[in-house]
Amino acid sequence: MKFRDGMWMTAEGMSVQHAEEVYDIRETERGLSLLCPTKRILRRGDTLNTATLTIELEAEIDGVISVQATHWDGAVNRGPHFDLYPAGKPAVKPQVSRDEQGTTLSSGSLSATVHPGEHTFNIGFHATDGSKRLTSMASRSVGFAVNPAPTSELAVGDMRDFKHFIFTQTSLAVGETVHGLGERFGPFNKLGQSVKLWNADGGTSSDQAYKNVSFWLSSRGYGVFIDNPGKVELEVGSERCNRVQASVQGQRLKWYLIYGKNPKEILYKYSILTGKPGKVPSWSFGLWLSTSFTTDYDEATVSSFLEGMRDRNTPVDVFHYDCFWMKAFTWTDFVFDSEKFPDPKGSISRLKAAGLCKKVCVWINPYIAQHGEAFRVAADKGYLVKRKNGDVFQWDMWQAGMGLVDFTNPEACAWYAECLEGLFDQGVDAIKTDFGERIPSRDVVWHDAEADPEKMHNYYAFLYNKTVYEALQRRFGDDQAVLYARAGCAGTQRFPVTWGGDCESTPEAMAESVRGGLSLGLSGFAYWSVDIGGFEGSPPPWIYKRWVAFGLLCSHSRLHGSRSYRVPWTIDGDDRSEEGCSRTLARWTALKNRLMPYLFAQSAEAADRGLPLSLRAVCLEFPEDPTSWYLDRQFMVGDSLLAAPVFDEGGEVEFYLPRGRWTSFFTGEVRAGPGWFRERHGFGTLPLYVRENTVLVLGREGANSGAVYDYAADVEVALYQVREGASAALVDGNGRALGRIEVGGDGRLRGTEILKGQWSVSEKGRKVDAAAAGKGIELLE
Template identity: 70%
Template sequence: MKFRDGMWLVAEGMRVEYAEDIHAITPTPSGNGGLSLLCPTKHIRSRGDTLNLSTLTIDIEPEFDGVLSVEVTHWSGSVRRGPHFDLYPHGKPSPANSIAPQAISKSASGTSLSSGSLTATIHPDPHTFDIRFHASDGSKHLTSLLSRSVGLAYSPAPSNPQQLGDMRDFKHYVFTQTQLAVGESVHGLGERFGAFNKVGQSIQLWNADGGTSSDQAYKNVSFWLSSRGYGVFIDHPELVDLEVGSERCCRVQTSVAGQRLKWYIIYGPTPKEVLQKYAVLTGRPARVPAWSFGLWLTTSFTTNYDEATVSGFLEGMKSRGIGVDVFHYDCFWMKAFTWTDFVFDPLKFPDPKASIARLKEARLCNKVCVWINPYIAQHGAAFHEAAAKGYLLRRKNGDVWQWDMWQAGMGLVDFTNPAACAWYTGCLNKLFDVGVDALKTDFGERVPPALPNHTTDTDVVWFDSTVDPAKMHNFYSFLYNKVVYEALEKRYGPGEAVLFARSACAGTQRFPLQWGGDCESTPEAMAESVRGGLSLGLSGFGFWSVDIGGFEGSPPPWIYKRWVAFGLLCSHSRLHGSNSYRVPWAIDDNDESEEGCSKVLAKWTLLKNRLMPYIYSQAMKTTETGVPLSLRAVCLEFPDDPTAWYLDRQFMLGESLMVAPVFEESGEVEFYLPKGTWTSFWDSSSTRVGPGWFKEKHGFGTLPLYVRENTILLLGCEELAKESGAVYDYATDLDVQAYHCVPGQAKATLYNSDGKHVVDFEVGEDGQVEGVHLLKGTTNIVGEHRIEAQP
């Protein structure tokens, strides 16, 4: 939202007032060791200037090392309605003042408040509005709140201040503008499919079912990461408007409707450290089971299928040497007009429990997933019970809130009602009894108010009367996925629960995993998906997938095969489409050649399964730190390389593998390698030295996949991976590959598929890999050599 018309004019219909002075600095009322700034909206030169004007209060408080909260308030008497983000889910660290006992200090530079490594300094002149955020040791300036950077606004503009005695006809906003440095880039804000660097964009954080080719997003996350080594988490689940260098080119403007705006500034100094501290605030991704990293195959969306179709798909995959770890039944496992009633269509699946058991016993798949959502159609068996017992959202007149979008007469499960949560969990337990192991939690975006400009006077009443419907719109995805995830976890145990979720907000990363939504079957959409996955990873989400081949349309064989290569190097990999199947033989008329879809899919699936010892070890780090497994932006590993902050067509799989998807039918691809020696995964004798851009041409069985120097790469046994998919004994017949390792620095950890630690590897002074004696079977050690440590 823009409040000004260029540099000089106020936007039409707006009244804007800015904090001009910092009139008084006192301790914050909370007693948490912070500073409260009283900021009038004009310069106070005499006592008379204190009358008939508004003030803004800015409370700055230390949270924990490297993190300060900043809250701007106009009228403090406004009710703090929920819902609120579930902060510090793993516990709050020790107070920052215990790290820096002299948290508040005064000098010629002004008044300073430190929170460990991060300090805010307030200019000593009360008529100079200037708050600077910098490293406590003085090594780095991060950002500032400067003149006319904090304010309030009314729309429409009142012509008489007495009109504001009745606020029902006015909207009230609070905003801040943090300074953007020369060359600074901004990333994150959820799964966004547009330009990777958000500078120059106007962004609304409002969940919407908008596909992957617009400025709308399924997953709006109120956190952004700066290339200058800090991040900002905006503590508001409601609509947040950002002008990222788009109202003022040198500022990031954040605004909300209401009387308060609160955000946290997080200092790394590295982007990995920023994400780790952000994960302390909002939560780390939970551990997901090893089987979830294998290939998922679905029925696709509106395709016609029954029990015979499912068996035929899986038998066809097995006969072609393609291991399927998870089979997913999409929407039409239920009858039309009944979604979601949790009942298998009796004509298509007369005995689902026996059917699923047969699939598993025949080892056609390891696990089964079904599609659900929180929208309950009135023609399904679940609706009448849910409506009668008050489990569905209601209108103000007492009616169940219904509409005909998606499902005829559908209602919305009210997850603010504990009884509704228990009922929904009971429905899920019946699916688990049938043999369902995972759930695709689709939708959750079309929650009233449906449109961002309709956030006031919404005709709905939630069971929890303390919540604000405008705040429930985005936050609903957190409650929905939390209920489902906890039901899975309770049934199957910690580390065995996994979702396939579409909607999200801050904190939903605790309930993995998420996928990228409805993309088209085009190379442009594949590139959009890469940008979306990168942005979500920089928003604290550790695990991510995409509809391989594209969801909308029917991919030509070359796009399918290029997408297979990309999709099998995401953290999770699923074949899924809309109105056409994604089994490979349906794409290219069963081309059985080495370049056919079936052989290409078999090769990449086997590679993913062989990489599991490496992938699973990296996944364990993700659950400990909040740093994404894949897609991991290159800037997380190489933050000092300016080019890395602009790479949006390639990514890291963990910390050691660089992946560059191919978007051209010809196989031509251009990619960048940062400083260091990089070795082709396909040919250990082929190395490239970065930094630099490179061009290559690849067939469908390869893409630019480079191993970072100083890496010990763990590859599982080919026979075990071929036979068992993603789950096997990773410690048996392991390939240990060392790439240009520095003794004492090159390390790797092996976990088995049950999450138990097996061994830590390290390259010793003699260039040998230590720890291999603890492995079983025949260990193949490749590339034992060393390089000298670089300056």
């Protein structure tokens, strides 16, 4: 939201006042409280008929300072509130000092200094050791606005006719870029954008987002988390070109400035604040196959799909039943359609016993259609959200007469979890938690009378996914719970996995999806997936195959569509050639499964550090490289592999390699960065480069057991330009740490006693079949 018309004028209909000076500084138990009048106080009479803003600076943890700006402190601060420091808050001792530079609050490595000048407003944030200036709140950067502009001071005696906003602005340095803010499909660098943090079902080709996360990361070495689950509006260099403005409707706005010596440290501290990503089991990294959305399928269809995948040498680890496992007009009543699935428990058991899949996932959402069995129970017991007149909140969008589960009601949460238990009893192992964005914010009353309907709009996704995730944990174990969520907000990274929503079957939508995954990864989410082939439309074979290559390098990989199936033989008429969809899918599935020793070890580190596994933005690994902050068509898979999807039918692709030596995974050719490169690829490869000084542990080539096997047995340990100290962690299939393999001073590997079977070492990168090396790859000048 913009409050000004250019630099000099106020926006039409707005009355705006700014903090003009710091009149008084009071030291508090945790920091500083600043009294800031909205005009300069030159004489005593100026204190009359003058508004003030209170700015509280508090030391939170090492490297984190919170900032709260308040106009009228008597306003009720209704919930919900983000669940902060879920694992406990580390101790920090605030330090306050005063000198000619001003009054400084230090919280470990981060400090905020209030300028000492008389009739001045300026608060600078910097490294405590003086090594770096980060950002500042300069003149006229904190204020409040009233709309419509009151005709007199007395008019605001009745605030029901007015909207009150509070805003803060932080400065942007020359060349600074801004990233994150959830799963956003537009430009990777948010500079110049107006961003509204308000969950919406808008697809991937709009400025709306399913997962709005009130955290952004700056290329200058800090992050900002806005502590408000309601609608937050940002002007990222779009109202004042040199400032980021955040505003909310209300009387107070609180945010946290997070400093770290690199972006990874910033994300780690953010994970302390809002929660670390949960760990997920090894089977979840394998290939997921879906029925797709509105297709007509039954038990025979499911079996034929899985048998067809087996016949084409493509193991499926997870089979997913989308919406129509339930009867039309009954979603979500948790009951299999008896006509299509007369014996769901037996059917699922037979699929697993035959080795056609390891696990089963089903689709649900939090909207309860009135024609399903669950509606009457939920309505009678008060488990559904109500209108202000006492009616159950219903509408006919999506499902006829649907109500909305009230997850602020503990009894409703327990009932919903009990319904899930019935599915687990039938053999269901994972849950796709779809929707959760279309949450009403008007004419609605929650069970929790303190819940602000506007704040509940985004926060609903947290409560919904938390309920399902904890039900999975109770049934299967803490690190064995897997859901597949679409909606999210700050904190829902604790409940993995998420996917990118409704994309079209086009190369442009694939690029949109890459940007969405990169942005979400810089918002604290470790795992992310996408509908391979695109959700809307029917992909031509070339798009399907290019998307398969991209999708199998995401942390999680699922074939899913809307009105058409995504099994490969339906895409190209069952072309069984090497360039056909079936062989392409088989090759990329085999590659991902072979990477599992590396991926699963990297997954454990990503969860512990609050980092994205894949898609990981290149700037996380190479923050000192200015180009890395603009790369939105490529990504890291963990810390050692760089991948560049191909968006062109003919296979031409341009990509960037940061400084260092990089080895092509497919050919063994070494390239030196930094620099841009162009290649042309067939459907079996893409630019996939291994970083120098990498010890890459690969599973046995040719194995066809899926993603779950013994990651220490029969492995190939591939060394890429290693130096002393280069190492790789190894975990078993349950995520238990086995140890590290490390290069010693004599160049020999240490720690190999954790390896089993017929393992081998390849000293110049992995063994590449000379006949296959470079097949389908053309280097372009």
